[in-house]
Amino acid sequence: MTGRNLITDVQNTWCPGCGNFTIQHTLKALLDGWEKEGRSLDNVVLVSGIGCHAKIADYLNINSFYSLHGRTIPVATGIKLANPDLTVICCCGDGDCYAEGLDHLVFAAKRNIDITVIVHDNRVYGLTTGQYTPTSPLGFKGKSTPSGTAELPLNPVELMLACGATFIARGYTKKMDQLKTLIREGVAHKGFSFIDVLQICATFFPAADYYTPRVYEPADHDPADFQKACLLAREWDYNSDARIALGVLYRKSMPGFGERVAVPNRTASEREQAVRDIIAARI
Amino acid sequence: MAEEREVSVLVGGRAGDGINNAGALVARLMSRLGYRIYLYFDYPSLIRGGHNFAVIRAATREVGTCREKVDFVLALNQETVTRHQGMVHDGTAFVFNADLVKSEGQGIPVKAILAAEQAPEIMGNSVMIGGFAKAAGIEWAQVEDVFRAALPKGTDLNLKVARRAYDQLAVVRKIPERGSPPLSLVTGNEAIGLGLIRGGLDAYVSYPMTPSSSLLHFLAGEKEKFGITVVHPENEIAVVLMGLGFAYAGKKAAVGTSGGGFCLMTEGLSLAGMAELPLVFVVSQRTGPSTGLPTYTGQSELQFVLHAGQGEFPRLIVAPGDAGEALAWSAIALDIAWQFQVPAFILPDKTLSEGTYSVDTAALPSREDGPAGPGRAASPSLPYRRYADMPDGVSPPAFPGTPGAVVKVNSYAHDEYGYTTEEGDMVSLMTEKRLRKQEALARAMNTFPQVNVLGKADAPVALLCWGSTKGVSAEVGDALGLRVVQPVVLEPFPTTQLRVALSGTTKLICVEENATGQLAAIASEYGIAVDEEIFRYDGRPFTYESLLAKVQEVIL
Numbered sequence: 001m002t003g004r005n006l007i008t009d010v011q012n013t014w015c016p017g018c019g020n021f022t023i024q025h026t027l028k029a030l031l032d033g034w035e036k037e038g039r040s041l042d043n044v045v046l047v048s049g050i051g052c053h054a055k056i057a058d059y060l061n062i063n064s065f066y067s068l069h070g071r072t073i074p075v076a077t078g079i080k081l082a083n084p085d086l087t088v089i090c091c092c093g094d095g096d097c098y099a100e101g102l103d104h105l106v107f108a109a110k111r112n113i114d115i116t117v118i119v120h121d122n123r124v125y126g127l128t129t130g131q132y133t134p135t136s137p138l139g140f141k142g143k144s145t146p147s148g149t150a151e152l153p154l155n156p157v158e159l160m161l162a163c164g165a166t167f168i169a170r171g172y173t174k175k176m177d178q179l180k181t182l183i184r185e186g187v188a189h190k191g192f193s194f195i196d197v198l199q200i201c202a203t204f205f206p207a208a209d210y211y212t213p214r215v216y217e218p219a220d221h222d223p224a225d226f227q228k229a230c231l232l233a234r235e236w237d238y239n240s241d242a243r244i245a246l247g248v249l250y251r252k253s254m255p256g257f258g259e260r261v262a263v264p265n266r267t268a269s270e271r272e273q274a275v276r277d278i279i280a281a282r283i
Numbered sequence: 284m285a286e287e288r289e290v291s292v293l294v295g296g297r298a299g300d301g302i303n304n305a306g307a308l309v310a311r312l313m314s315r316l317g318y319r320i321y322l323y324f325d326y327p328s329l330i331r332g333g334h335n336f337a338v339i340r341a342a343t344r345e346v347g348t349c350r351e352k353v354d355f356v357l358a359l360n361q362e363t364v365t366r367h368q369g370m371v372h373d374g375t376a377f378v379f380n381a382d383l384v385k386s387e388g389q390g391i392p393v394k395a396i397l398a399a400e401q402a403p404e405i406m407g408n409s410v411m412i413g414g415f416a417k418a419a420g421i422e423w424a425q426v427e428d429v430f431r432a433a434l435p436k437g438t439d440l441n442l443k444v445a446r447r448a449y450d451q452l453a454v455v456r457k458i459p460e461r462g463s464p465p466l467s468l469v470t471g472n473e474a475i476g477l478g479l480i481r482g483g484l485d486a487y488v489s490y491p492m493t494p495s496s497s498l499l500h501f502l503a504g505e506k507e508k509f510g511i512t513v514v515h516p517e518n519e520i521a522v523v524l525m526g527l528g529f530a531y532a533g534k535k536a537a538v539g540t541s542g543g544g545f546c547l548m549t550e551g552l553s554l555a556g557m558a559e560l561p562l563v564f565v566v567s568q569r570t571g572p573s574t575g576l577p578t579y580t581g582q583s584e585l586q587f588v589l590h591a592g593q594g595e596f597p598r599l600i601v602a603p604g605d606a607g608e609a610l611a612w613s614a615i616a617l618d619i620a621w622q623f624q625v626p627a628f629i630l631p632d633k634t635l636s637e638g639t640y641s642v643d644t645a646a647l648p649s650r651e652d653g654p655a656g657p658g659r660a661a662s663p664s665l666p667y668r669r670y671a672d673m674p675d676g677v678s679p680p681a682f683p684g685t686p687g688a689v690v691k692v693n694s695y696a697h698d699e700y701g702y703t704t705e706e707g708d709m710v711s712l713m714t715e716k717r718l719r720k721q722e723a724l725a726r727a728m729n730t731f732p733q734v735n736v737l738g739k740a741d742a743p744v745a746l747l748c749w750g751s752t753k754g755v756s757a758e759v760g761d762a763l764g765l766r767v768v769q770p771v772v773l774e775p776f777p778t779t780q781l782r783v784a785l786s787g788t789t790k791l792i793c794v795e796e797n798a799t800g801q802l803a804a805i806a807s808e809y810g811i812a813v814d815e816e817i818f819r820y821d822g823r824p825f826t827y828e829s830l831l832a833k834v835q836e837v838i839l
């Protein structure tokens with residue numbers, strides 16, 4: 001379909017100032033661009049989890065699978081294996097993807113399945129009104145941890161490096177142009193693409209004043225350099241005070257899961273023959 | 284024992300001795316003589332060190348259970364002789380590995396035979412089979428045929444060592460040839476896999492769990508031939524959600540597990556119900572609760588699969604009674620799941636999944652027109668409504684990639700387009716749509732013969748059974764002149780057909796391998812009262828004699 005209105009009529013219920021708007025408009029701009037390039041949006045699928053981030057499935061007028069909390073990635077994996085012609089993008093939350101469904105993230109990276117995972121990392125459970133997530137800093141006072149969390153955050157970028165992800169990037173919702181580039185490159189990357197997006201939660205984690213002075217784009221970083229990528233990943237551990245590198249931190253080319261598990265197409269009669277042959281061989 | 288109509292063989296050895304394969308060879312030999320076969324494989328949940336045994340029963344009638352006595356014992360270890368003393372009768376013939384076992388009967392010097400042919404140790408079982416064949420008076424040509432078919436590697440050497448044993452032993456108990464053409468031997472899980480393929484399966488996703496694993500192994504081994512994607516992901520949560528991803532993209536998928544793994548799938552099951560995505564769940568039951576007895580049987584997940592998942596939504600449950608039924612009904616389950624966009628269950632147990640049965644392919648319904656398509660709406664009306672409210676509740680499906688269609692599925696309550704809604708009227712409308720789908724599904728199922736009547740069809744006393752107890756119940760029914768009624772479809776519950784099948788009965792006895800009577804409880808919910816209940820819950824399937832005795836107790 002061409003010339004579609006990419007924003008649906010569904011009433012938007014994100015808080016004013018929410019970083020999710022930036023991600024939505026970034027995706028819209030990319031989709032617009034693809035359509036202008038003659039690429040059909042009929043082949044784009046968005047998979048979302050459950051959380052504030054996930055409402056994007058209702059707001060963008062493209063194919064979507066509004067899944068369960070934590071379960072974007074296995075759905076996306078199934079879709080991609082079923083139809084490799086589809087472009088499959090996951091919009092996940094940090095609670096969604098780093099807590100409830102972390103196992104799937106680890107395995108998607110390990111498999112190098114050709115999907116793009118965008119984590120709306122607001123470092124809080126937004127929809128359930130403000131509990132800590134795996135990326136909340138130590139001591140974060142959420143509703144379930146009123147005296148502050150007692151555990152250090154997880155560094156998802158470092159985790160993805162350890163898991164073998166072949167495209168690792170970090171963006172920030174106050175840097176929309178860069179974010180657009182990152183998502184475009186992530187989608188173009190053949191293999192598993194991971195983009196941790198520092199997303200402002202205006203209501204429960206309004207961290208713009210912290211992020212804005214600290215983010216930077218490392219000059220002449222070579223994303224093929226795994227060691228340098230590890231150093232950049234460790235520079236900021238989502239807890240202590242440090243500079244925060246944005247951009248494509250690591251990129252590597254490797255055969256994808258889909259290619260490796262591909263099987264020949266068989267017609268119905270070939271399959272029926274195979275069934276009958278197997279049964280006949282058991283006499 | 285009625286030796287002239289049937290014969291049973293016990294093959295026993297240590298875990299790791301290849302008892303299952305040895306049993307399969309014995310089964311094949313007897314199948315070639317024109318018998319119907321049932322093979323039960325008993326093994327503890329470990330890889331090495333325990334005692335394994337297979338009981339192969341060959342009969343002129345269809346069989347799905349074992350007898351308590353055997354006519355041959357093939358002993359690869361001493362335990363086979365000592366542990367199964369209760370299974371022998373005066374005429375039982377023993378064939379044993381003389382290097383390891385002391386017994387009456389005929390010993391075979393396995394080591395010496397292997398040494399004479401410079402054959403490796405793993406060919407020891409071939410020696411034993413050769414000896415058995417002679418003791419049973421089976422023609423050498425049959426042995427040769429079976430070895431050529433079953434052991435494509437090292438066939439000649441296997442035959443040489445088998446021949447030496449064959450020549451050393453004497454015929455002690457000739458198994459007469461039946462003359463009827465031999466049937467194929469297929470396990471329950473293989474039959475489910477083949478049935479799913481015939482139903483048009485595109486993908487099988489599963490995390491290993493006994494007794495479902497052999498289905499994963501079978502389909503993974505044959506995936507190239509069938510052109511199906513087989514995935515073993517990180518856990519059962521991923522399994523069910525990948526399955527739903529396939530379904531959303533228009534590919535027919537099935538997932539497989541046992542009770543514990545299915546626990547992890549329940550949230551995904553409910554999503555299938557809400558998002559109206561077709562998916563087949565193969566849940567092979569073992570003894571529960573929890574890890575239970577991994578390698579033993581049970582029928583305690585019927586109520587679980589019936590009620591699993593939050594909320595109310597239609598589902599199909601079929602419980603085939605043997606491999607032939609598994610082959611036919613697995614294809615139907617996949618068809619129906621797609622026709623009505625509902626989750627469908629195939630509910631075998633260890634007895635069926637890992638048991639080997641004779642399958643009559645002449646009875647295989649033809650699927651010459653190819654499997655029914657997923658019902659793709661060729662050009663859906665636009666703007667596309669994934670949940671268009673149709674009279675029968677079934678919305679025309681379209682899949683991503685369909686020109687012009689924006690295909691939205693949703694785990695939240697949604698409107699016809701798939702957009703989230705919390706509006707009460709819309710929620711009611713969609714609930715009613717799903718209920719109508721349930722009715723349409725029940726109507727469609729009514730066009731199938733969903734309830735088998737076996738035994739003496741007009742007898743006033745009836746056994747009510749489901750799943751793998753079909754075979755044993757049918758035999759007991761025949762022996763005692765009872766009617767045997769076996770619903771294959773358990774949800775939507777086939778009340779009408781069941782009432783017809785039970786009409787004129789004065790006493791209904793429910794036979795189940797659980798401790799609480801799960802089918803009996805469902806039947807009574809639909810107004811069908813069960814008078815007596817016979818349970819077994821030690822992980823072992825009913826043998827013919829054990830069920831016979833229990834039934835005799837309650838009909839006296």
Ligand SMILES: Cc1ncc(C[n+]2csc(CCOP(=O)(O)OP(=O)(O)O)c2C)c(N)n1
Nearest residue numbers: 050051052053069093094095096125126127
């Ligand atoms: C299995 C399950 N557990 C809990 C919930 C409740 N729940 C909904 S959203 C959410 C957290 C959302 O946090 P996040 O993923 O970070 O998304 P955000 O709202 O911040 O975008 C939780 C716990 C649920 N829907 N499902």
Ligand code: SF4
Nearest residue numbers: 015018052126201202
């Ligand atoms: S709670 Fe936070 S994440 Fe959720 S909509 Fe409001 S600002 Fe956005």
Ligand SMILES: [Mg+2]
Nearest residue numbers: 093094095124
């Ligand atoms: Mg969050």
